[in-house]
Amino acid sequence: MTTSQTISIKSDPSTDIACRTVDQKERSLLRKVIDRIADRCRSRSLFILHYCTGCGAIELPPTITSRFDSERLGIQPMVTPRQADILLITGYLSIKTLKRVILSYEQMPGPKYVIGMGSCTINGGMYWHSYATIKRLQEYLPVDMYMAGCMPRPEAIQQGFLQLIDNIDKGRANAWQEYYCNYDYYLGNQQALFGPDWHTPTDVIAEAQHYQLFSENTLGEHTALLAKFASEYVTQPIPTKVLQREEIVE
Numbered sequence: 108m109t110t111s112q113t114i115s116i117k118s119d120p121s122t123d124i125a126c127r128t129v130d131q132k133e134r135s136l137l138r139k140v141i142d143r144i145a146d147r148c149r150s151r152s153l154f155i156l157h158y159c160t161g162c163g164a165i166e167l168p169p170t171i172t173s174r175f176d177s178e179r180l181g182i183q184p185m186v187t188p189r190q191a192d193i194l195l196i197t198g199y200l201s202i203k204t205l206k207r208v209i210l211s212y213e214q215m216p217g218p219k220y221v222i223g224m225g226s227c228t229i230n231g232g233m234y235w236h237s238y239a240t241i242k243r244l245q246e247y248l249p250v251d252m253y254m255a256g257c258m259p260r261p262e263a264i265q266q267g268f269l270q271l272i273d274n275i276d277k278g279r280a281n282a283w284q285e286y287y288c289n290y291d292y293y294l295g296n297q298q299a300l301f302g303p304d305w306h307t308p309t310d311v312i313a314e315a316q317h318y319q320l321f322s323e324n325t326l327g328e329h330t331a332l333l334a335k336f337a338s339e340y341v342t343q344p345i346p347t348k349v350l351q352r353e354e355i356v357e
């Protein structure tokens with residue numbers, strides 16, 4: 108960058124150069140270093156929203172309290188999704204419960220992480236034949252980690268927490284971005300389960316734009332159905348194509 112360009116940005120903050128959003132690929136070295144520090148800090152201070160849907164709830168008290176003491180890892184419970192980093196699903200999910208889980212997940216601010224605890228979240232487990240439960244959590248929400256077992260012991264849960272901490276620290280826990288990049292896929296699976304009119308009050312498409320995670324798979328045939336409810340919930344017109352950066356900034 109030349110000296111004259113630098114002076115121009117500082118002297119006129121309303122210029123396009125000063126105001127435009129910088130996408131991830133062109134972030135400066137300084138920004139990357141700050142992101143790295145933020146990842147390190149974030150990985151040492153995690154709040155869990157433990158959604159105790161199945162038998163796994165019984166393994167959490169010893170994990171969190173003095174016997175195994177997950178707080179020494181920087182992990183402790185949180186009562187509200189708006190202040191939580193990790194959504195912990197502790198077992199099978201009924202179809203009705205999944206709706207509440209999706210609503211809770213969408214209320215969490217990014218970056219956010221989902222852990223599926225127990226075989227039931229991986230493949231339905233012993234409830235495989237049940238008409239009332241879902242089989243694969245990752246079809247409805249992006250999952251960062253599964254803890255296999257029926258039920259995993261507190262030692263295994265602690266080990267999973269350590270692995271997630273390491274992934275966050277190294278910038279590898281990015282599953283939450285999938286929800287925005289492939290929103291049409293997740294919404295399609297949710298609608299297949301709950302009916303074609305299923306939608307949530309969250310403006311996921313606007314959030315995808317905000318996080319710069321709007322991709323060609325964010326929209327599709329399933330998000331097109333949201334147009335019916337646009338006046339109810341969606342704060343901006345639903346775009347019909349992938350927006351360029353300049354259009355998003357406008």
Ligand code: SF4
Pocket residue numbers: 161162163197198199224225226227228232233234256257258
């Ligand atoms: S994985 Fe096992 S312990 Fe966990 S909810 Fe399913 S049946 Fe229960």
